[in-house]
Amino acid sequence: MKDTRLKDGPDIARIGSLIGDPARANMLTALMSGKALTASELAAEAGVSPSTASAHLGKLEAAALVSQRRQGRHRYFALADDxxxxxxxxxxxxxxxxxxxxxxxxxxxxxxxxxxxxxxxxxxxxxxxxxxxxxxxxxxxxxxxxxxxxxxxxxxxxxxxxxxxxxxxxxxxxxxxxxxxxxxxxxxxxxxxxxxxxxxxxxxxxxxxxxxxxxxxxxxxxxxxxxxxxx
Structure with a gap:
C-alpha cells in the first residue's frame, strides 16, 4: 500500500480543505469586502444556520484565516490579514x-x-x-x-x-x-x-x-x- 500521508512542510491540504468547503468559501468571500461581519450576517451569506456558521468560524479562526473582536453583545469577524x-x-x-x-x-x-x-x-x-x-x-x-x-x-x-x-x-x-x-x-x-x-x-x-x-x-x-x- 502506498503511503499517502503528507510529507514535511507547510500543510496546504488543511488550508485547502478549510477554504474549499462551500459555506466557508462564501463566508470568506463576503469578508473580502473588508468589512467586519457578525456571525449572523455570515450565516446568511453562507446559507447555513447560526450554529453551523459558528462551527465554521471556529475552524477558520483556529487556522488563523479570520480574526474576531467583540463589541457589546456582538462578535465581528474579519479576514486575518492581507x-x-x-x-x-x-x-x-x-x-x-x-x-x-x-x-x-x-x-x-x-x-x-x-x-x-x-x-x-x-x-x-x-x-x-x-x-x-x-x-x-x-x-x-x-x-x-x-x-x-x-x-x-x-x-x-x-x-x-x-x-x-x-x-x-x-x-x-x-x-x-x-x-x-x-x-x-x-x-x-x-x-x-x-x-x-x-x-x-x-x-x-x-x-x-x-x-x-x-x-x-x-x-x-x-x-x-x-x-x-x-x-
Whole structure:
C-alpha cells in the first residue's frame, strides 16, 4: 500500500480543505469586502444556520484565516490579514481562468470589474491602472525582496496627502502586489494600497456601494484619478 500521508512542510491540504468547503468559501468571500461581519450576517451569506456558521468560524479562526473582536453583545469577524485576502483573490483568478465560476451576470458585474475592494485596497481595472502607472513612472521599483517606493514615488505620494511615516511603522509591508482575479494582472496591496483607497474616498473621488464590493467613482473623481494615475 502506498503511503499517502503528507510529507514535511507547510500543510496546504488543511488550508485547502478549510477554504474549499462551500459555506466557508462564501463566508470568506463576503469578508473580502473588508468589512467586519457578525456571525449572523455570515450565516446568511453562507446559507447555513447560526450554529453551523459558528462551527465554521471556529475552524477558520483556529487556522488563523479570520480574526474576531467583540463589541457589546456582538462578535465581528474579519479576514486575518492581507495574506489571506491575497490568497483568496489569487484563487478567484485561478477559478476564473479555468472556467470555474458561479458569478451571476448582471448590472453589478461590469462595475465589479471596473473598481472594487479587495479586502482593504483597490482592485479591478482601476486598481491595475494605478499599479501600472506607478511602475511606468518608476515610482514603484522592483527588487529581489519585493517592491518599494522610489524617492520620486515618495514625493508623489506626499502630493496626494498621504503620510508615509505611520504606514512604514506598522507591521504590514508598505507595498505588495496582489494578482487581480478579473484583470489577471497585479494591483497594489499592502499598507500603501489601503491608504490610497482611503484617500480616494476622503477626497470624494469614490465611494463604496452599500452591500457590495463595488467602488463607484464619480465622473469628476475618475477624471482626477486619471490625471494622477495616467494609463
Amino acid at each position: 495574506d489571506v485576502g491575497g490568497l483568496l483573490e489569487a484563487l478567484m483568478g485561478l477559478a476564473a481562468r479555468r472556467g470555474h465560476t458561479r458569478t451571476r451576470t448582471g448590472p453589478r458585474e461590469p462595475a465589479l470589474r471596473r473598481a472594487r475592494v479587495c479586502y482593504n485596497h483597490l482592485a479591478g481595472e482601476l486598481g491595475v491602472q494605478l499599479y501600472d502607472s506607478l511602475r511606468n513612472r518608476n515610482f514603484l521599483v522592483v527588487a529581489d525582496d519585493g517592491i518599494g517606493l522610489s524617492p520620486d514615488g515618495r514625493e508623489f505620494i506626499a502630493t496626494l496627502g498621504i503620510d508615509l511615516a505611520p504606514l512604514e511603522g506598522g507591521r504590514r509591508p508598505l507595498c505588495k502586489t496582489c494578482l487581480d482575479w478579473s484583470a489577471r494582472r497585479p494591483h497594489l496591496a499592502g499598507a500603501l494600497g489601503s491608504a490610497l483607497l482611503d484617500r480616494f474616498q476622503a477626497l470624494g473621488w469614490a465611494a463604496r456601494q452599500e452591500g457590495s464590493r463595488v467602488v463607484a467613482f464619480s465622473k469628476a473623481g475618475e477624471t482626477r484619478f486619471a490625471e494622477s494615475f495616467p494609463p
